[in-house]
Amino acid sequence: MAGSEHAAPAAPDAVKILIAGGFGVGKTTMVGSVSEIAPLRTEEPLTVAGLGVDDLAGIEEKRSTTVALDFGRITIGRDLVLYLFGTPGQQRFWFMWNDLAVGALGAVVLLDVRRPESSFAAIDFFERRNIPFVVGVNGFHGRHPYPPEEIRQALALPERVAVVLCDARERASARDVLIALVDRLIADADGRADEGGRIR
Amino acid sequence: MSEGDAGGRLVRPFTLTGGRTRPSRADFALITTVTAVDPPPARAPRPQPEHLRILKLCAEPMAVAELAARLDLPVSVVVILLCDLLEAGRITARAPHPVTRSAPDLDLLQKVREGLGRL
Numbered sequence: 048m049a050g051s052e053h054a055a056p057a058a059p060d061a062v063k064i065l066i067a068g069g070f071g072v073g074k075t076t077m078v079g080s081v082s083e084i085a086p087l088r089t090e091e092p093l094t095v096a097g098l099g100v101d102d103l104a105g106i107e108e109k110r111s112t113t114v115a116l117d118f119g120r121i122t123i124g125r126d127l128v129l130y131l132f133g134t135p136g137q138q139r140f141w142f143m144w145n146d147l148a149v150g151a152l153g154a155v156v157l158l159d160v161r162r163p164e165s166s167f168a169a170i171d172f173f174e175r176r177n178i179p180f181v182v183g184v185n186g187f188h189g190r191h192p193y194p195p196e197e198i199r200q201a202l203a204l205p206e207r208v209a210v211v212l213c214d215a216r217e218r219a220s221a222r223d224v225l226i227a228l229v230d231r232l233i234a235d236a237d238g239r240a241d242e243g244g245r246i247r
Numbered sequence: 248m249s250e251g252d253a254g255g256r257l258v259r260p261f262t263l264t265g266g267r268t269r270p271s272r273a274d275f276a277l278i279t280t281v282t283a284v285d286p287p288p289a290r291a292p293r294p295q296p297e298h299l300r301i302l303k304l305c306a307e308p309m310a311v312a313e314l315a316a317r318l319d320l321p322v323s324v325v326v327i328l329l330c331d332l333l334e335a336g337r338i339t340a341r342a343p344h345p346v347t348r349s350a351p352d353l354d355l356l357q358k359v360r361e362g363l364g365r366l
């Protein structure tokens with residue numbers, strides 16, 4: 048800010064975490080339960096979202112499609128803000144995830160324990176791109192029929208991917224899923240330091 | 248010739264950037280933080296109504312995505328307006344914290360961890 052003649056309030060540093068998963072798994076609910084503001088929604092028309100013509104194949108039937116993004120905010124301190132983005136759940140909006148994933152610390156993949164397959168695509172997405180993620184198992188009606196280990200095995204997830212049972216409606220529960228992700232990121236960072244910066 | 252010159256003066260001053268690089272959409276990510284410059288630069292052109300709405304919202308720092316939601320406009324449209332404002336010197340833009348997988352920022356992660364712990 049040296050040389051600036053105008054006294055503007057200092058802008059905080061900003062980071063983001065994505066909340067992904069199939070349609071109706073509780074993404075918006077989770078963003079809302081930890082955010083300090085009511086989840087906001089922004090719409091992006093498909094045509095200006097940087098799409099090539101080929102990408103529109105298969106969705107011509109919806110002419111005026113917009114992509115809705117939910118987001119929330121957690122002020123970490125005076126100089127740091129964490130933003131949460133609920134990603135569009137429908138498969139045809141995957142192209143949005145690429146943009147969203149740029150610069151993200153990592154992701155939470157939410158899973159509806161009654162229909163886990165609706166979140167497989169999200170798991171694949173982050174696995175393929177080597178984006179760190181945790182799985183939050185949203186037990187609708189507070190029911191958790193499977194222990195985390197069983198879910199991990201069923202999903203063929205490696206040990207380093209935390210599987211956390213949660214209730215997306217509960218602030219503390221949603222927060223704990225985020226903490227599991229950040230703990231994983233810290234462990235990765237520590238591991239890297241130990242290996243002298245080698246990635247893997 | 249003289250007619251051409253007269254026409255040229257109608258161009259808004261801040262579009263005549265004389266070789267300076269125009270701000271581009273790439274300058275604005277969803278979590279780029281935008282802050283109005285206060286007081287505005289001396290010879291700033293009169294802002295359009297949509298520009299004014301943005302300036303009011305970002306009197307305190309605000310992320311691009313939040314601006315878009317509060318304006319009820321697509322992010323892509325807001326970014327175009329923000330380019331105008333940046334060019335006119337009416338806002339500052341702070342880029343998001345850079346995230347590199349190969350060199351994670353442990354200090355930052357610990358700050359985030361502690362902040363979440365306080366929730």
Ligand SMILES: Nc1nc2c(ncn2[C@@H]2O[C@H](COP(=O)(O)OP(=O)(O)O)[C@@H](O)[C@H]2O)c(=O)[nH]1
Binds near residue numbers: 073076186
């Ligand atoms: N009973 C119950 N309902 C939930 C829970 N999480 C979300 N819901 C409801 O499930 C519906 C879909 O949730 P939403 O957050 O909109 O899902 P999204 O499509 O992933 O954003 C909403 O009606 C929520 O109120 C939960 O943990 N328990």
Ligand SMILES: [Mg+2]
Binds near residue numbers: 075076117133
């Ligand atoms: Mg939703």
